[in-house]
Amino acid sequence: MQENIQTQQAVPSAPSGQRPVIIRTKGLKKIYQMGQVQTHALRGIDVELYRSEFISILGPSGSGKSTFFNMIGGLDSPSSGRVFIDEVDVAQLNAVELAFLRCRKIGYIFQTYNLVQYMTCLENVTVPMAFAGVPTDEARDRGMRLLDLVGLKERWFHKPIEMSGGQQQRTAIARSMANNPAILLCDEPTGNLDLKTGAEIHSILKRLNKEQGVTVICATHDHRLINISDRILWIRDGTIDRIANRSEITVQTGSIGGHENE
Amino acid sequence: MKTIEVKNQVRLPLGKCVELVLNGVRFRLFRSAITVVIIALAVAFLMTMLTESMVSLEVGKALKARTGPRDSLLFWSSRLTSPMNEQELTGIMAQAKAGDDRWREFQAWGALDDRGVASLAENSAAAMTYLNDFFSQITEGQRRPLVGRASGAAIFTTLGEPDRLATFRTEFAKLGKQMPTSLGEFEKFLTEWKSLSAARHKILKANADSVNMARAVLNDAQPVAFLASGKEDLPAKLARCGFVIDGRQAGIISVQARQSLDNEKIESLLKIPLVQAKLADRTKVKIASINLGTLLGEISGSSGAEWLAKLTATSEYYKAADQLKMPAFNLTDLAIPVPPAGQDQAAQEKFKKDAQAFVAANAERVRQVARGRLKDNKLAEIEASVLVSGESKGFMGFSPRTLWLIVVSFIVCVVGITNAMLMSVTERFREIATMKCLGATDGFIMVNFILESCMQGIAGGMIGSALGFILGMLRSWVSCGAMAWEQMPGAVLLAAMGCAIVTGVLLSALAAVYPAYVAARLAPMEAMRIE
Ligand SMILES: Nc1ncnc2c1ncn2[C@@H]1O[C@H](COP(=O)(O)OP(=O)(O)OP(=O)(O)O)[C@@H](O)[C@H]1O
Ligand SMILES: [Mg+2]
Numbered sequence: 001m002q003e004n005i006q007t008q009q010a011v012p013s014a015p016s017g018q019r020p021v022i023i024r025t026k027g028l029k030k031i032y033q034m035g036q037v038q039t040h041a042l043r044g045i046d047v048e049l050y051r052s053e054f055i056s057i058l059g060p061s062g063s064g065k066s067t068f069f070n071m072i073g074g075l076d077s078p079s080s081g082r083v084f085i086d087e088v089d090v091a092q093l094n095a096v097e098l099a100f101l102r103c104r105k106i107g108y109i110f111q112t113y114n115l116v117q118y119m120t121c122l123e124n125v126t127v128p129m130a131f132a133g134v135p136t137d138e139a140r141d142r143g144m145r146l147l148d149l150v151g152l153k154e155r156w157f158h159k160p161i162e163m164s165g166g167q168q169q170r171t172a173i174a175r176s177m178a179n180n181p182a183i184l185l186c187d188e189p190t191g192n193l194d195l196k197t198g199a200e201i202h203s204i205l206k207r208l209n210k211e212q213g214v215t216v217i218c219a220t221h222d223h224r225l226i227n228i229s230d231r232i233l234w235i236r237d238g239t240i241d242r243i244a245n246r247s248e249i250t251v252q253t254g255s256i257g258g259h260e261n262e
Numbered sequence: 263m264k265t266i267e268v269k270n271q272v273r274l275p276l277g278k279c280v281e282l283v284l285n286g287v288r289f290r291l292f293r294s295a296i297t298v299v300i301i302a303l304a305v306a307f308l309m310t311m312l313t314e315s316m317v318s319l320e321v322g323k324a325l326k327a328r329t330g331p332r333d334s335l336l337f338w339s340s341r342l343t344s345p346m347n348e349q350e351l352t353g354i355m356a357q358a359k360a361g362d363d364r365w366r367e368f369q370a371w372g373a374l375d376d377r378g379v380a381s382l383a384e385n386s387a388a389a390m391t392y393l394n395d396f397f398s399q400i401t402e403g404q405r406r407p408l409v410g411r412a413s414g415a416a417i418f419t420t421l422g423e424p425d426r427l428a429t430f431r432t433e434f435a436k437l438g439k440q441m442p443t444s445l446g447e448f449e450k451f452l453t454e455w456k457s458l459s460a461a462r463h464k465i466l467k468a469n470a471d472s473v474n475m476a477r478a479v480l481n482d483a484q485p486v487a488f489l490a491s492g493k494e495d496l497p498a499k500l501a502r503c504g505f506v507i508d509g510r511q512a513g514i515i516s517v518q519a520r521q522s523l524d525n526e527k528i529e530s531l532l533k534i535p536l537v538q539a540k541l542a543d544r545t546k547v548k549i550a551s552i553n554l555g556t557l558l559g560e561i562s563g564s565s566g567a568e569w570l571a572k573l574t575a576t577s578e579y580y581k582a583a584d585q586l587k588m589p590a591f592n593l594t595d596l597a598i599p600v601p602p603a604g605q606d607q608a609a610q611e612k613f614k615k616d617a618q619a620f621v622a623a624n625a626e627r628v629r630q631v632a633r634g635r636l637k638d639n640k641l642a643e644i645e646a647s648v649l650v651s652g653e654s655k656g657f658m659g660f661s662p663r664t665l666w667l668i669v670v671s672f673i674v675c676v677v678g679i680t681n682a683m684l685m686s687v688t689e690r691f692r693e694i695a696t697m698k699c700l701g702a703t704d705g706f707i708m709v710n711f712i713l714e715s716c717m718q719g720i721a722g723g724m725i726g727s728a729l730g731f732i733l734g735m736l737r738s739w740v741s742c743g744a745m746a747w748e749q750m751p752g753a754v755l756l757a758a759m760g761c762a763i764v765t766g767v768l769l770s771a772l773a774a775v776y777p778a779y780v781a782a783r784l785a786p787m788e789a790m791r792i793e
Contacts, residue, residue: 066790069790070787070790073699075699075785075786075787075789075790076785076786076787095703095704096270096271096703097269097270097271099271099698099701099702099703099704100269100270100271100701102698102699102700102701102786103271103700103701104701108699108700108789110696110789110790111790112692114692114693114696114699114789116693116696116697117289117693118285118286118288118289118290119285123285127697127700128700128701130274130278130282131271131272131274131700131701131702131706132272132701133272133274175700178700179701187790
């Protein structure tokens, strides 16, 4: 944790225009209609996320974090507004192109791990490769390398049911990296884990971000993640409350939630 | 730096799909087993019906071959005593094949060449088609306006009159029904029928003459007794009256006629109170409940047969039979030994021996006749059951009722599978959504579910068709006895099994379409949802 914070400080803050934008949203709105009741989950979000940065999204429960994720991950379509991933308008893609996008360009990490119960650890990791048409042998080798990366090489034959939550989430991280995505979308990746295991997951994510240049976008309630993020984005009631660079908020974090950091 | 460039997602090869599905099926073995059982039941029902219907068809054919001699005997006994009418002639003529016995009879009776008989046969076949497929299919009320009171072959003669034909034309147009052929074709047939009328009547006349001659030869004897009188000279005897029969057929008929006479003799035994009393004594059955079955059952065994032969050789029996004016009991072609007139010791000895041999031979024949008769009874029973099951043959030999039951079983099956699959889809919402997040296309999800169902269909189809085959054979066995196994049409049933399996697969694929569609339409963001 300590070293993470130190490496963190080495990364310069990224002013707009200097680094290439990977995700851009324009007037993103989402309204859920349930019978007579309308829920405004997102009320117009304009944001630019840069390539290879580590972004945390914070906000109270029900503020629209997951909804925002679904939009930028190409999992759901907005009521109005646009999402550009690398300047490609997601709304313009057909179903098959969307599948391609999800398969190779974006990795998803869920709070509930979402491993396929009847597959072994290794099989789970190689599923996206099968969808991408990677030959079986190559998929197995790459899968083992990824499992090695998350420290689960010895457990490749275990079924999810035989693994701890942290191990399952690490498998899920390996799976999300299967096709070398440019973006990792993590919706509360440590929500179901204890502090220590959560920290392990954080460090793996940070390592992927640093070593492989993957853009990591994390929705979380865990304030420790702030320490390893490049930028932090607060969402409140479907709007962006605030965006800040890591360096700008150190003091505040210390004063608001200092006890959470260590 | 990674750049994003969006292309079409690759399509997964079928092998990979199958592998993934099998993986999943193994995991959800219990639910899969339920689906398999549903399919197996529906397929088993179909297969049972198929097996039964096909076996009964085969048994029916075989029965026809076995009861052929009996039918021939009936045919010949009646044709020796009563002349044919036009209707019967038409029916027989329609069946005549070039060069067979009937064909040659018609040639002789009508003084016709092959061409002449051929045109008669062709015309008669057409007549039978019109009768069976049209005139018998409409009601009496519908027929009246068309042809008046005429029925059978007489219809065609009636329509030979121009004014009746004109009425027929107008009434037929009003009826709005279909003929087996066009009306023009029918009228052409009517002209032909009229032109052949002379030939037909010549044949009928010659037939009547032959019957008169035969009656003279029979001289009040039963025709069966006449037909039983030896196969060697039977064709010659009949030929003298003008009938044609080949040696082989004559042999079959004379054997059958002798059996029939033997049967009559054994049946007549029961008229004698002495035999009844002794039989009741022997079988411990009340006299009142003694019937032919009791007698046949008893004497089909060798000890019973011997008992009867001995009984019918006693003076007690002779006295009783004599009172009823019944001849001594001997089966056909067994000669009763005659007692010697004088006191010659050697002749007496020979008579004693002959009498013993006669009793032994009678016993053996009695046993055979009884067995044959029991077998015939069984055949008649099977025939009845086959006829009943073969009644109102519709599509593929199924009665409409059976067809309806099969359709209902299919619907129930499809609904059952759809329900099971829908439950499976609901349970796997998160898994499906996750798969979609990982790059599965809608098509893959769809194929995945349909493949899964098809595999269950194959398993269920195989189990079901095997089960259905066994059940169907058992049911056929109950109704047709050993004949079911003897006549089992192996190749046809194998093909039916194939069809049943394919049906199972198609049903399950059909049933999976909706659940698969639901699964394919599932939004990938469902994966994010937390219960
Ligand atoms: N499928 C849906 N149908 C209707 N309303 C929805 C749906 N999904 C989310 N919402 C509503 O949209 C709003 C935002 O929900 P969202 O899940 O994005 O919150 P969140 O920030 O992820 O919360 P949490 O931190 O608890 O996960 C909530 O008010 C929620 O009730
Ligand atoms: Mg959420």
